[in-house]
Amino acid sequence: MGRVILQMNVTLDGCCDHRQMIADEEVHRYTADLMDRCDGGLFGREIYQLMEQFWPAIASSGDGPPFIVDFAHKLNRQPKYVFSRTLDHVSWQNSFLLKGPVSEEVPKLTAEGKNLLVNGGPGLGSTLAQLGLVDEYHLLVNPIVAGRGPRLLGGIHERLKLKLTETKTFSSGVVLLRYAPVR
Template sequence: MRKVIAAINMTIDGYCDHTYGVADDELHDHYTALLRNADTILYGRTTYQLMESYWPLVAKNPTGDKSTDEFAMVMEHITKVVFSYTLKSVDWDSATLAKRSIEEEVLALRRQPGKNILVGSRSLIIALLNLHLIDEFQLCIHPVIAGKGLPLFANISESMKLHLTKTKTFGSGATVFYYEPQRS
């Protein structure tokens, strides 16, 4: 069965805001490798629109920065499933709108053959956490105190113990913590 991996950037005080992170070559290389080990990424409307407004343009008009351009090309081709109550269509060729509930969609995807399934939106991570459908967390903590924003772990229905399996530290000071939920 395919693994569902929640991967997100956040500040040291727990807020999800991409503008506070250090998007250097090392971080782009890390996320390019993560995407290459997956074949599907799940997005909510807000994150999808943020990604769709930038990365297809880079894929069509490379920046000349190898890490950024490679990330854009991998992002361009990975299948994206978008969950939205308001979007009627999506423009990115590799994206589709989910037709089922989050739970039904993820359970169906897990049964299909393929690589890992990534979850790249805060709202979906919360929903899937509450449904016990996340197999691994990859939390990239940036050495920044934001003091405000959207906390990752808001509206969690019950506590959950996690097991730290490894860490990866970047030159910027950002660290990825790899956790697996401890199932009872």
């Protein structure tokens, strides 16, 4: 049985807007290592389209620091499972459009033994958490107060009890808090 890992970058005030985060080499390498342990990524439409506008161009051009270019190539190779009710197709390399309910599609993928990473996207993250489909939470807490923006797990309507399983401090001051649901 596969697992679902939710990784979110978040500021001290709960914002998960990618423009507010520290995106240094150490954080990218952590995410890349996590991707290496997974069989694909889960994306909501908004995050997928945002990333599709950015990462394939970097992989193609090779413009940027080597760790960014390597990350772009890794994203291109990774299978991307995209949830959308409005898209008719997805064109980014190795992308698969899922039209069924999250509550049905994700268990099908994990039943196939797939370990899946949700990297960003408060909407899909909240949906997966609310459905009890998240097996690990990797929260990268940035030493920033954003003051505005989308909130981490803002769509949760019921209390989730979690157990801290790991902490790690990065040189930038970002702190990893890794949790597992208490079931």
